[in-house]
Amino acid sequence: MDLLDPLLLARWQFGLTTLYHFLFVPLTLGMSFTVAIFQTCWFRTANVKWLHLTRFFGKIFLINFAMGVVTGIVQEFQFGMNWSDYSRFVGDVFGAPLAFEGLMAFFFEATFIGLWIFGWDRLPKALHLATIWIAAIGATLSAYFILAANAFMQNPVGYQMSADGRRAELTDIGAVLSNRVVLAAFPHTMFAAFMFTAGVIISVSAWQLARRRNEVMMRSSLRFGLWAMIIAFAGTFLSGDQLGLQMVATQPMKMAAAEALFHTACGADASFSVFTLGTPDGTHELFSIRIPYLLAFLSEHDFSACVEGINDLNAQYAQQWPDLAQQVDGSFAPTLWITYWAFRWMMGLGGIAVLVAIAGLWFTRKGAKREVPQWAWRIAIWSYPLSLLAILVGWVFTEMGRQPWIVFSLMLTQDGVSPGVPGWTVLISLISFTLIYAALAVVEVGLIIRTAKKGPDPLPDPDAPAADRHETPTTVY
């Protein structure tokens, strides 16, 4: 293996920087709405508890938001830097949703977040409340456009090939923005983002409650987090099911790879393996736990459906694209151990996260006889990474499962890389990003933990004179 292979390095850089960026995106999406909801509660009830919760989770939100902003620019730049031939090929189609994101979503988000942070004492209360809602909606729209661009890579629609075959040309923007993949991927991404946000709220509240601090406020936020987790899980589950159907319809190889299914199987034979042990080379199965019919059901919502296997799909694709088949040595399948395990970890981790929340509701129910034991708090505190890990392996599954294509059915990943950029240049960039990202992760996590442990400002003494209660705080950097 050539260590200075630009393709390999460019792929590592994209994977690393994108996953790293996505450490911050879910919390931005979910926490912006959470903070908006808390502030709305304050606006409507005038109960200062909600103001302090808004400020407290707002701080955590902003520490995280800054990282999302600065790592986001890299995303847009590196399409051109590392993937110039890809950019030339898809720019006519793929650029539009990115430009829309900037014009219609990102400007809103960036402007109104500044107004929210510094506007506490400068805007009327209702207007100030509106700024956080606009920022949250801006972030959500932004996610939609990006996912629409990504959906084109999974399932290209709304285009035609140019006369010279050198590029894909946009013919129907409506089709691109209503791609069946994005219609399922968007709710899936949003609900999963709310799961992680709920996980953070649960964890932070549990840490405070385990030490009996700020109990009035933290009990509210804990219950909010627990319910949010359960509702978000339901949404993630249902939209994930829909996304699975779209995946089978548009990228059958990905589903075959998710199950490592070599031969087409129908009905009872289309089983879903919860767990498999194979020989080290992956050719023979030694042991597995299987649920018959489940794969058929997941694929088409039909217990008797047939699920195409990798071998049959490869034969089919080799006929369809004989030239490309040579380039990929006859295999249009992704790396199976990655897709197989990523798919399972995604579902498993998400499942554990919701179990923690259900247990949490039981422990903190009204009329519970005994106090929540410390071990239960500890589990709640340490459960926050579960949904984030599920999200990350979910993306690994989605994007590794797309391989060897960069745009499914149109362009191979190996053909998208920048032809003029030498390997050592990409290596310098990969090392720089790894180092700076690692350093920033330490600072960022440290700041969030510090803020979380410090807790919200304590509630004012109800007997204190009104003048001593600062209801409209000022922000100064």
Place this chain on the structure above:
Amino acid sequence: MDLAHLWFFIVGFLFVGYFVLDGFDFGVGMSLPFLGKDDIGRRQIINTIGPVWDLNETWVIVAGACLFAAFPEWYATLFSGFYLALLIILLALIARGVSFEYRHQRDSLRWKKGFDTMIVAGSAVPALLWGVAVANIVQGVPLDADHEFTGSLLTLLNPYGLLGGVTTLLLFFTHGVYFVARKTDGQVQQDARRLATWSGLLTIVVAAAFLIWTIVNAEAAGAPLLAVVIVLAAVAAVLLIGSWVANLRGAEGWAFALGALTVVTAVLTLWFALFPNVMPSATDPAYSLTIENASSTDYTLTIMSWAALIFLPLVLLYQGWTYWVFRKRVSRSHIERAAAAH
């Protein structure tokens, strides 16, 4: 004029917006060691752009995305060709952005000093390199028949490119110092005025040399809009001198406004010198990327035009309103009160 030409100027407008807005952010960042005598002073300076630096930076993301959508070939050649320069800019912008947000999170002086250094470096490096990049685009770089850049980072560090870099560095510095003068009070404001007198003078000399060189290049390359280039360059020079005079007379609002217009006209000078190319090839003019051969299809440009037509005015409106909301000066006493309350 067809849609591709229109988009050449819309992309130009977005970059003008970026350089005007983030330009003074860079200047404010670079002015920290000169104007921030103590922590209160430094916080005063940083808070002048606290609410707006993010929206200012967003202009480059929108400009980049529109460049990608409207001119995929330009985007692909430019970003892969100027790889290392852009990498350094990205690293600098990352360092600067987190520093604005994290500096105030802890009270330790060491913590703050570290982030101050990152703000200064993270502002100076892009201020320099954006100028180098744009000057090189206009001058032309080695491109082969496939529109692939065949040079290296060192190719960009030629005399004209470097002069372009020093020009933007000084221009943004002075532009930012005017902004500090306009937005603060007390010692910081007085120091800013004095500093701008000196940096403004230096900027005038360097920018004049750069603008003249740009005109000479444009004439040699047979730029079709040479007359416009000359007029714009002249207007830029007059505005720059005007801002310097305004500062001298203590009219810091005028100084800043004229400084902003200087950036507008200077970037437009380069844009018109570039026309109708988007990346001229120094290897062979036949290999040049032009508005015609780098643009997207009419369908894509039509959709993009509608989006820009509807949303750009809206963006200008709410961003203008944002600046109006934060129009008050960041006074020393305001920071002191906030520090005490903390």
